[in-house]
Amino acid sequence: MTTFVSPDRIRGLFAQAMSDMYRSEVPLYGDLIELVGEINRAALEADPALAARLERNGEIERLDLERHGAIRVGTPAELAMLRRVFAIMGMQPVGYYDLTVAGVPVHSTAFRPLDEASLAANPFRIFTSLLRLELIGDPALRAEAEAILARRDIFTAGARALVEQAERDGGLGEDDARRFVAEVLETFRWHGDATVSLETYKALHGLHRLVADVVCFRGPHINHLTPRTLDIDAAQAGMLARGLQAKALIEGPPRRAVPILLRQTSFKALEEEVSYPDADGKLVPGSHTARFGEIEQRGLALTPAGRELYDRLLAEVRQAGGAAGNTAADYPQRLAAAFAVFPDDEATLRREGLGYFRYRLTEAGAAVPAGERAAMTPEAMIDAGYAEADPIVYEDFLPVSAAGIFQSNLGGGEQRAYDAHANQDAFEAALGATINDPFALYAQAQEASIASLRA
Template sequence: MPEFIEPDLIRARFCHALSEMYRDEVPLYGDLVSLVDEINEASCSLANDDQDESADIDHDDHNDHNDHNEHNEHNEHDDHDDHDDQGGRGTGASERRRANADRIQVERHGAIRVGKASELRMLARLFKLMGMVPVGYYDLSTSGLPVHATAFRPVSTRSLARNPFRIFTSLLRLDLIPDISLRGTISSILDARDIFHPDLPRLVIRGEERGGLDANGATLLVQYALQTFRWHEESLVDPQTYDRFKACHPLVADIAAFKGPHINHLTPRVLDIDRAQAGMEARGITPKTLIEGPPKRRCPILLRQTSFKAISERIRFKHTSSISGHRARFGEIESRGVALTPKGHALYTTLMETAARRSREINPTNEAHQALLTDVFRAFPDDWETLRSEGLAYFEYTPTPDSDAMTTKAKSTSSALSIDDLVRCGAVGFSPITYEDFLPASAAGIFQSNLDENARSTGHHEDGGDAEPNVHGSADAHAARKVFEMALGGEVLDYMELYRAQERASIEKVLAAL
């Protein structure tokens, strides 16, 4: 019986190899990683001295490690990525900090765009061998983008702690291309191309049939997968066809005019994204105008993202010596907060809609935008206990060191103790569950701000003006999701249910123990 390599380790190796490749292809990505490392180290020092507020959920859980050390990529800690916000009331605080430091140092997400169902389905099978499954359905057509997407990622707390690498994967929606003739041209080009190494499908089948890959198979899988994600400067089309694609939508050109779905961006996690935004400008790296997502808070929620502007890369057209530039690949950074419940998401959405309406009245600068968000989000509680008690966010519960004594004392007045009773008496601590997924509006804003044209951010130009999308979403989002899942070859998981199950499991474990 062959000895299989764990999917977590294959995923870590692929993440490392992809990061090295992207650093070579887009040198500014390396500059961005250096900036992120500096900010994370400085943020950690300030937090340890109690001189700074948290800008990321794991703000004080970071220390300095080599970004490309494979030991760190395959973190041996099994603790979840939690922030010990209860001042040590939960158990294993120091262990969590060590695990979080390792995780954040190697944490990345990537993004690719594919053109047809068979490409998406093979990617799903490939990623499954790396321990990554499709989580969440994102309809970006509502923001004027002719794609819908999912995120392939690990789902268990153990795998997330080892390496939380994610790939946001978009599929072109030909039904949103209004020109029937152009739609046919795109289909013909996509039907003729094969984005995978010729040996990769056989290797995937072997891994599926045997239930895993041995050392040689794992090495080959990483090598073959890199070929799919590599930049190819040779276009599949002539200049005129490329221009037609781009006139329809820049994403159409990016998806259908090339040999494969080059990695679109690779994103490290930063502990203070506001410093990163300013740091890019100080280093001569042009950032997008606005940081996407909620404002900076004492208790971070969901996801905040920014990026530097897409670089122009040389392309050589088919059947001609003509050379031009293609602008689509960029560098992104993100900070992550607590996962919100449906109630919390509803409040978040309402406040973001309010901010969008009021944004028409302010100067289109990031400073003004963040000030507006901060004002609007005063209506969103900003302390962990209120977020927990009002059911706005998800938390993981653990016994405190004094849990036995506290529980005995509490039971002297009541034999049936709820999780709230145990928290109040000090027997149980709680930690925020990190949001591992994406926000459709933020993803669309990042994409739009890095296209040559149609630079729109959730309905507005970055200069503050209104923008009318030139690609309209389907009236039946449910039907679109079903089409996506048929292309995928299975259903996408509901990330809300994943967070709910994680919280529920921790409560059941605590109640059983106490």
């Protein structure tokens, strides 16, 4: 009888293989990993309370493992197959992101583990975008892009066979799991030769650089692999000190005493040599810009009320900047000023219901009879010294920030080329599944911890 490997283990094997491949393809990624490691060690030494919190919530072990990648696919069939691939790794679609709001013609989801035990084992995520071909205004180029995509298969025959085997049998044994990782990795590999002529590439590039990136290659090469830092401002300074071309601004909320949601920065995308076939099949030299290095810092997951406040403040700041948006010189100052009204201490964030927290009993609380605890609210238990609460980490993404990272690496000229075109129903139809609601996942984690206080 075959012993199946857990999805968590397969995900861990894949995340390590992806990291090794990307390090060999983009040596600067190795520099980022070293930089983030140095910053995280310094942050933990400088803040014992932070170190203790990460330790008790199982985040120390996952910190060095933590990565998120990003890919962009061209067709619903490619997206649906990716969903099946990621399911074998214990990764499900969470959240819907409309990036057209910032001029990027895609909509997206993030494949990631759902439960806390799997996140603690390895929180690997893949932010996955589907090209919105219907937004291409030129009918002839749209038809050509569709024809190009229809001719390719981004998965190996081995990957397809192993997916079908895992779905039929209910899992994969050790040897098959390793073969599965090797076969699927080919989908994410960089190829230095395009599948279209340089003329076609330039025409699609003229529509939007991301359109050319998705359509003109054999597969959705991984375009960044992101480690998690505990101090992104130090990471930004460290990139500049090492001579890396960091983007001008950190995406997301301003620096705060209590970090919220997600802050991201990156170094500029690499211009890489690419060969383009001509009409005679000869290769013509050219270049393409797609892959870059990104770093992220994760903070408190916000409730719907907290997220509404965040989105409103961010929109006000961006709109006040006029055509310059977040590229205006005074944007960081205006952002910090606007967010001054957003509570910046854990007790207020918790009491006003702006963020999700994980509760646990103290030694004093454990000595109190369960019946007495059951009659108390979580806040009353905290006030009495019977319980403590830690922020629940935000495991997901921000559409404006994701688009901002894309823009900084694809060029900013197309920022307002599209209006908002959210269409979650169409995305889910392409996906072949319903997207999980991230707010519901955080609420479940918080409620489970509250229930444990009263058990």
